[in-house]
Amino acid sequence: MAVTKVVMPKLSDAMESGKIIKWLKKEGDRIQGGDILAEVETDKADVEMEAFGAGVLRKILVPAGETAAIGALIGVIAEPGDDIGALVASAAVGGAGAGSGAQKTPLRAEPAPAPPTPAAPPASSPAPAIPTSAPAAPVARPAAVVSAPAAVPAGLGQGTPGARVKASPLAKKIAAQTGVDLRLIQGSGPGGRIIRRDVEAAGSSAAPAAAAALPAAVAGAEFEDVPLTQIRAAIARRMPLSKAPVPHFYVTSEVAMDQAWELREQLNALEGQPKISVNDLVIRACALALLTHPGVNASLQGDAIRVFHRVHIGIAVALEDGLITPVLRDCHAKPLAQIAVEARDLAERARNRKLRAQELSGATFSISNLGMYDVTEFSAIINPPEGAILAVGSVRRVPVVDETGLGVGRRMMLTISCDHRVMDGAMGARFLQDVKRLLEEPLRLLV
Amino acid sequence: MATHKFDVVVVGTGPGGYVSAIRCAQLGLSVATVEDDRPGGVCLNWGCIPTKALLRNAEVVTLLNHAADFGIRLSGFEASYPEAVQRSRRVADRMAKGVEFLFRKNKITLFPGRGTLKAKTVVEVKGTGAAETLEARAVVLATGSEPKSLPGVTIDEKTVISSNGAVRNERAPKSIAVIGAGAVGVEFADVFASYGVQVTLLEALPRVVPIEDEDVSKELSRTFTRRGITIKTGVKVAAVKPGGAGAVVDLGGEKLEVEQVLMAVGRAAKVTGLGLEGVGVQLERGFVKVSPTMETSVKGLYAIGDMAGAPLLAHKAMAEGVVAAEAIAGKSPRPVDYGNVPSCTYCRPQIASIGSTEARAKEAGREVSVGRFPFTANGKAVALGETDGFIKVIADKATGEILGVHIIGPEATEIIHEFAVGRTLEATLEEIIHTIHAHPTLSEAALEATLAALGQAIHI
Numbered sequence: 001m002a003v004t005k006v007v008m009p010k011l012s013d014a015m016e017s018g019k020i021i022k023w024l025k026k027e028g029d030r031i032q033g034g035d036i037l038a039e040v041e042t043d044k045a046d047v048e049m050e051a052f053g054a055g056v057l058r059k060i061l062v063p064a065g066e067t068a069a070i071g072a073l074i075g076v077i078a079e080p081g082d083d084i085g086a087l088v089a090s091a092a093v094g095g096a097g098a099g100s101g102a103q104k105t106p107l108r109a110e111p112a113p114a115p116p117t118p119a120a121p122p123a124s125s126p127a128p129a130i131p132t133s134a135p136a137a138p139v140a141r142p143a144a145v146v147s148a149p150a151a152v153p154a155g156l157g158q159g160t161p162g163a164r165v166k167a168s169p170l171a172k173k174i175a176a177q178t179g180v181d182l183r184l185i186q187g188s189g190p191g192g193r194i195i196r197r198d199v200e201a202a203g204s205s206a207a208p209a210a211a212a213a214l215p216a217a218v219a220g221a222e223f224e225d226v227p228l229t230q231i232r233a234a235i236a237r238r239m240p241l242s243k244a245p246v247p248h249f250y251v252t253s254e255v256a257m258d259q260a261w262e263l264r265e266q267l268n269a270l271e272g273q274p275k276i277s278v279n280d281l282v283i284r285a286c287a288l289a290l291l292t293h294p295g296v297n298a299s300l301q302g303d304a305i306r307v308f309h310r311v312h313i314g315i316a317v318a319l320e321d322g323l324i325t326p327v328l329r330d331c332h333a334k335p336l337a338q339i340a341v342e343a344r345d346l347a348e349r350a351r352n353r354k355l356r357a358q359e360l361s362g363a364t365f366s367i368s369n370l371g372m373y374d375v376t377e378f379s380a381i382i383n384p385p386e387g388a389i390l391a392v393g394s395v396r397r398v399p400v401v402d403e404t405g406l407g408v409g410r411r412m413m414l415t416i417s418c419d420h421r422v423m424d425g426a427m428g429a430r431f432l433q434d435v436k437r438l439l440e441e442p443l444r445l446l447v
Numbered sequence: 448m449a450t451h452k453f454d455v456v457v458v459g460t461g462p463g464g465y466v467s468a469i470r471c472a473q474l475g476l477s478v479a480t481v482e483d484d485r486p487g488g489v490c491l492n493w494g495c496i497p498t499k500a501l502l503r504n505a506e507v508v509t510l511l512n513h514a515a516d517f518g519i520r521l522s523g524f525e526a527s528y529p530e531a532v533q534r535s536r537r538v539a540d541r542m543a544k545g546v547e548f549l550f551r552k553n554k555i556t557l558f559p560g561r562g563t564l565k566a567k568t569v570v571e572v573k574g575t576g577a578a579e580t581l582e583a584r585a586v587v588l589a590t591g592s593e594p595k596s597l598p599g600v601t602i603d604e605k606t607v608i609s610s611n612g613a614v615r616n617e618r619a620p621k622s623i624a625v626i627g628a629g630a631v632g633v634e635f636a637d638v639f640a641s642y643g644v645q646v647t648l649l650e651a652l653p654r655v656v657p658i659e660d661e662d663v664s665k666e667l668s669r670t671f672t673r674r675g676i677t678i679k680t681g682v683k684v685a686a687v688k689p690g691g692a693g694a695v696v697d698l699g700g701e702k703l704e705v706e707q708v709l710m711a712v713g714r715a716a717k718v719t720g721l722g723l724e725g726v727g728v729q730l731e732r733g734f735v736k737v738s739p740t741m742e743t744s745v746k747g748l749y750a751i752g753d754m755a756g757a758p759l760l761a762h763k764a765m766a767e768g769v770v771a772a773e774a775i776a777g778k779s780p781r782p783v784d785y786g787n788v789p790s791c792t793y794c795r796p797q798i799a800s801i802g803s804t805e806a807r808a809k810e811a812g813r814e815v816s817v818g819r820f821p822f823t824a825n826g827k828a829v830a831l832g833e834t835d836g837f838i839k840v841i842a843d844k845a846t847g848e849i850l851g852v853h854i855i856g857p858e859a860t861e862i863i864h865e866f867a868v869g870r871t872l873e874a875t876l877e878e879i880i881h882t883i884h885a886h887p888t889l890s891e892a893a894l895e896a897t898l899a900a901l902g903q904a905i906h907i
Contacts, residue, residue, distance in 0.1 A: 168873030173846045190781070195873055196848075 003082050004053025006037060006075035007179040008068040011049075011357040015042045019067040019230060020074065024048075029057045031077050033172070038064075038074075043234030045324065045355040052176030053077045059088050071179035167194035178203045183358045231322040242384050247420040250379050251428045253436050257395045257410040260442040273337060278412070279315070279369045280340040282392055284445045285438035287311045287331035287339075290365055293431040297364050299385040300421045314363030314383060315343055317350040324350045325383060327363045336445055367392060377413035387422040390435075391415040412439075449579045451556075453479040455775055456570045456583040458562040458721070461488020462495075463752030463764030464589030465546050470772035471587075472553035479581050480555055481562035481572050486546040487539075489591055489611075490761045496542050497614045498634055500535035502793050505641035509795065516832060528619040528642050535614060564722035568747045585747045585775040588735065589768065590721060592714040592753035597626070600687045600710065606694050607687060607708045610635070619644050620706035624696045626684055628655035630792040632711035633667065637794035640676050647677040647703060649696070654680055656792065660804040660853040662819075662839055667855060670796060670835050716754040731756075739782035740774035741767050749775065763788050789867050791860040796836040799863035802851030802870060805841050814844040818900025820892050822856045824907045827887040833857035838896035840866075840876070847875030847901075858889050865893050876900055 008018050021039040025031060035051045055077040062074040076084045165182045167175070171194045175182050178199070185202045187194035228236065260281055267276050290297040290311045298307045311332040314325035326346040331339060349355050368380040369392040380391040393413040400409035414435065418428040438444050454476035457468040465486060471478045485492050508526045550557055558581065560574025570581045594609035596602050604612035610631050619642045625632045628650035640646045648655065648671065654664035655671070655678060668678055679698070686697040691704035716734045728743045728750075729736045734757075735743055735750040743750050749771040752764030766783045773780035792798040808815050821837040822828035836856025842849055852866040869879055876897050884894040898904045 169875050169878050170846060170848050170873035173848075173875060177845065 003084055003087065004051075004055060004077040004173075005073050005087065005177055006051070006057075006077060007176070008040070008062075008070045008072050008074055009049055009179055010070045010181045010184070011040065011042045011047045015070060017067050017069045017230075018042045018047075020062055020064050021046060022064045023060055025051075025057050027057055027060055031055060031057050041230055042357075043230045045350070045357075045360060046353040047355075047357045051077060052172050055079050055082075058082075058084050061088065165194065166192060167199075168196065170196050171199045174199045174203070181357065183356075184361065229321050231319070231324065235322055238383075239381055242381050246382050246384060248379075248382060248417050249420050249425060249428070250415055250417055251425065251432050252377060252413060252415040253429075253432045255412045255414055255436045255439050256400075257412045257439065260439050261395065261410050263442045263445075267336075274340045274344075276336060276340045277343075278371060278395055279367070279392065280336060280343055281439060281442065281445060282367060282369065282390070282414075282435075283313055283315070283328065283331060283339050283343060284336050285435045286313060286365065286367060286390060287334075288438055288445070289431055289434040291332050292434060293427065295423050295427050296388050296418070296431045298387045298422050299364070300387070300419060301385070305422055308364040310364070312362050312364045314366035314386070315346060316366060316368035316380075317347045319351060324355070324360070325363065325366055326350050326355055326359050327361065329362070365389070371395060371412070377415055379415050380417050382417050382419055386419075388416055388418045388428065388431075391417065448577060451479065451579065451581050453477045453556070453581060453583045455479070455585050455587060455772075456481065456562075456568075456581045457587040457589060458570060459488060459589035459591055459752075460486040460546065460557070461589060461591050461752060461764065462490045462761040463591075463768045464488065464587065465549065465768075466765040467587050467589060467751060467768030467772045468555050469549055469553050470769050471775060472555050474772060474776035474778075476772075476776060478553070478555045479558055479583070480550065481558045481560065481570060481581070483559070483561040483574075485543045486550065486557065487543040488589075491542040491546065492539050493611050493614050495761055497535040497539045498610070498638070499793055500538040501531055501614070501638045502634060502795075504531040504534065505638045506795060508641045513832070526642060529617050531642070532614070532616060561720075563720070564726050564748075567726050567745050585749060587741075587768070587771050587775070588721065588723075588743075588748070588750040588754060589752045589764070590717040590754050591764075592716050592759055594710060595713045595715045596710050597684055597687070597712060600684075600708075602710055606689065606706075607710060609710050613709055616707075621645065621692065622705040623647070623707045623709055624649060624694075624703055624705045625709045625711055626687075626696070627711035627713065628652075628678070628680070629658070629711060629713070630656070630790075632709070633671075633792060633794045635709055635711065636671065636676055640671075640674055641795075645677075645705075646675075647679065647705065649682050649684060649698070650678075650680045651683055652680065656798060658790070659792075659798060659800055660839060660851070661806060662837075663798055663800070663853050663855045666836055667794070667796070667798065671794075714753065714759055716756075718754055739770075740780065741771040742774065758785075758788055758790065760788060760790065784871070787867065787870050789863045791863065793860060796833070796856045797859035798853075798855050799859040800851065800853045801863055801867055802849065803841065804851055804853065805839070808841050808850045813850060815841050815850060816844045816900045816902075817841050818896045818898065818904065820896035820899055820904060820907060822889070822892055824895070825887075825889060825892045827889050827891070828857055830887070831857060838862070838892045840893075840896045840900045842876050842900045847877055849874065849876065849879070852893075852896075854893075856889070856892070862890055862893055865890060 011018065018040040021041050023038045024036050031051045031054060033052055033054050036048045037051045038049045040047050040049050056079060057075060058078050059076040062068045068074050076087055078084050166187060167182050174196060180199050180202045182194055185194050185198050188198050189195040264276050264281065267273060294307045297311055298305050310330055312327050312329045313331045314327050316323055316325050328342055328346060346359065363386055366383050366386055366389040368389060370378055371392055371394040375393050377393040378391050380389045382389050395410050395412045397408055398411050400407055414432060416428050416432050455471045456479045457464045458481045460480050460482040464480060468478045468480050490496065511521060511524055514521050558572045558579060560572040562570045562572050565571045568583045568586045570586060572579045572581060594602065594611065600607060602609045613635050619639060622645040623639050624647045625636045626649050628648050632648060633656060636646045636648045654661065655667050656664050671678060682698050684696055685699040687708050688695050693706040694708045696703040696705065696708060718730060718735060726745050728745050728748065735755050737743055737750050737755045741749045741751050741755065751767035751771050753759040755767060770780045770783055787801065789799060789801045805815065805817055818840040819837055823834040828834050839853045840849065841851040849866060849870055852863065854862055879897040880894065884891045895904050895906055
């Protein structure tokens with residue numbers, strides 16, 4: 001039987017390395033294709049890793065707690081009789097070294113374990129430590145982020161979460177060997193089945209594995225360097241990639257939320273109906289408005305603007321150590337109640353780190369809502385390759401003047417950040433106008 | 448001149464044309480077909496089917512010759528070659544009638560006569576009666592191919608015959624030189640040798656069945672030689688002249704005196720006299736240039752089968768006919784996968800293959816693992832008394848992808864489809880070995896050859 005290499009899979013668009021939280025199988029366990037081998041912490045979430053080949057888990061090369069670059073060999077599945085010596089030996093000098101090397105870099109100003117000679121205490125010679133690990137941890141290349149969506153079309157073929165991935169045996173093997181995640185690939189075979197050429201295309205467009213761990217500087221006694229968590233490292237890496245190359249412009253509008261507020265109270269008073277949040281109303285309004293303004297539901301792809309026909313909205317969810325944007329798919333086709341239920345489910349699972357990999361990619365637009373923090377208004381940074389993001393402030397009670405004079409009304413500020421390469425100010429403004437109208441005449445959200 | 452309007456006109460009713468016509472009809476299109484011979488084309492009337500009937504005769508004769516091996520003692524028997532030909536004609540007639548029946552069933556109108564393009568999608572039919580004009584939304588050309596000869600050698604279908612003459616031969620010659628050891632050449636060599644004809648098989652390339660895997664060529668040479676067929680490879684025919692009992696084949700030095708010469712040096716697309724130039728159809732190396740949906744350079748005009756390029760195989764023509772029909776009906780058919788067309792030769796032992804040969808896989812830079820299993824180690828083959836040949840499986844070492852399979856031996860042409868399906872589904876060696884193969888069958892050899900590629904063959 002063939003020897004199956006277990007490699008760190010690419011579980012999300014931006015993922016460059018993953019940390020093994022724990023192995024669910026131990027060396028010597030018999031493995032069937034599809035068994036869950038390990039839990040992996042990626043830059044976005046904790047994800048279960050499946051086995052592609054069958055046999056015995058002969059060797060675990062990256063133990064729990066350590067990090068490996070995607071594509072790096074982390075274990076070997078083979079039959080007991082197979083000779084895996086050469087494979088294991090090659091991993092020791094190659095892929096696995098990247099992960100363990102990063103881990104070995106001193107993270108805190110702790111006294112190093114007694115060095116054989118006192119001549120080189122680690123604190124006084126940080127320089128050699130960094131260059132040694134540098135080749136194993138190259139700086140993330142912008143190309144990795146920009147090219148990833150090409151391999152991950154917005155309309156993910158394997159739509160239903162948890163559904164079996166339809167892929168040919170050969171496609172599965174090549175994916176397992178090259179570290180391509182089949183769940184992120186659209187199949188071109190009969191019935192959307194993933195076949196060899198799909199995996200090969202994905203493999204060549206995805207950037208080669210690059211270790212993400214950033215070498216931490218050795219600290220003095222007056223401060224402490226807290227190592228970046230995966231998620232913080234991802235944010236740190238990705239946000240400049242947005243703000244610098246993506247020319248943002250901002251359009252702000254104030255929305256009268258009185259009717260929407262009232263409608264929401266009425267809906268939430270209905271027995272047996274899901275509770276609707278203000279954000280759910282905003283999601284629904286955006287989904288409808290994006291259908292009429294497809295130019296906003298768009299993304300710059302090299303020399304073309306890709307206009308998406310389906311609306312997949314990323315919903316920013318704050319976590320203790322960062323922020324995550326699970327994707328609510330096909331919002332344009334979902335009634336308000338369904339949006340409410342699914343958005344709540346996504347947010348809860350995001351907080352519990354229980355999102356599936358495919359729920360973290362493929363958004364065509366995003367919404368960030370800081371309403372719960374009593375924020376009047378703010379501007380958000382676009383999450384490439386999306387073309388726009390909407391920042392939602394709190395619903396505030398403010399004095400308003402109407403025909404009858406001075407009164408009290410509920411108002412909410414919306415600010416859209418747009419990629420000027422994809423659209424112009426007027427387009428952003430017209431979109432925002434429609435969102436405003438939908439929220440101010442909220443019965444439109446129900447039809 | 449009467450003018451008729453149809454959605455589709457199919458010119459030529461060989462395996463490509465009639466399948467395309469039926470598929471068009473299934474998709475609700477009104478269809479006319481044009482044929483200047485009998486429906487069924489070369490395949491049903493003069494090629495595949497009648498030769499399979501002759502080869503079956505050859506097989507029966509061979510079995511009778513070996514009756515003693517089974518403990519059956521015959522006090523002589525007479526194998527009449529003319530009756531073998533007559534039987535093959537009955538078989539061909541029956542199949543051709545089958546096509547006419549299918550046309551009626553699918554309400555397809557047959558216009559007997561020769562079709563010529565008058566405009567992009569206008570076909571004029573000249574038959575025995577007045578010419579008729581067929582106007583269509585789309586035209587499918589499926590006029591096939593015809594035997595080629597060597598420069599300076601005229602096929603008279605008497606002394607120098609092509610496959611067309613060979614299937615009509617009313618008696619077997621005493622001796623024959625078969626020029627070309629491709630599928631057609633080795634099949635007729637087999638038929639004639641079985642009927643006691645002295646056969647000399649000539650091939651310009653260094654080995655017989657040169658497109659097949661080298662090991663297959665070796666095995667065929669071995670069995671043919673044992674049967675008394677003279678094989679000369681790497682020889683060039685300088686001239687074929689009348690003389691002696693019939694003809695003298697000049698091999699540039701050696702001269703070969705034979706009663707008949709069979710030209711089996713390949714086939715050429717029939718692309719002349721169809722009016723292709725008039726509408727501006729582009730050709731490429733003698734074949735009509737087509738898109739993946741079989742459309743020619745002229746919109747609405749499709750070409751399929753032998754005239755549209757290699758491989759010149761009936762089943763490839765049928766697959767293309769379906770693609771063309773579905774494209775015309777506005778569907779988006781999956782293009783024909785030319786890398787996965789099985790190739791079958793019905794000599795004894797049979798030859799079947801799919802995918803790359805070992806040499807081509809290695810040329811392509813693949814690191815391969817090769818599994819081989821001989822029929823001598825297969826119980827069913829031994830029971831049948833058909834132990835010549837083997838199955839050879841070539842796989843990618845890293846992934847187990849099945850790159851090619853080459854079979855020579857009993858029912859090779861049936862066994863190959865296990866691998867054809869496997870390759871379509873992108874199965875790897877592992878899926879084949881996890882498929883339980885019934886015992887005792889010839890197909891077990893397929894399993895064993897696959898196991899052998901993984902170093903796990905049980906029965907050898």
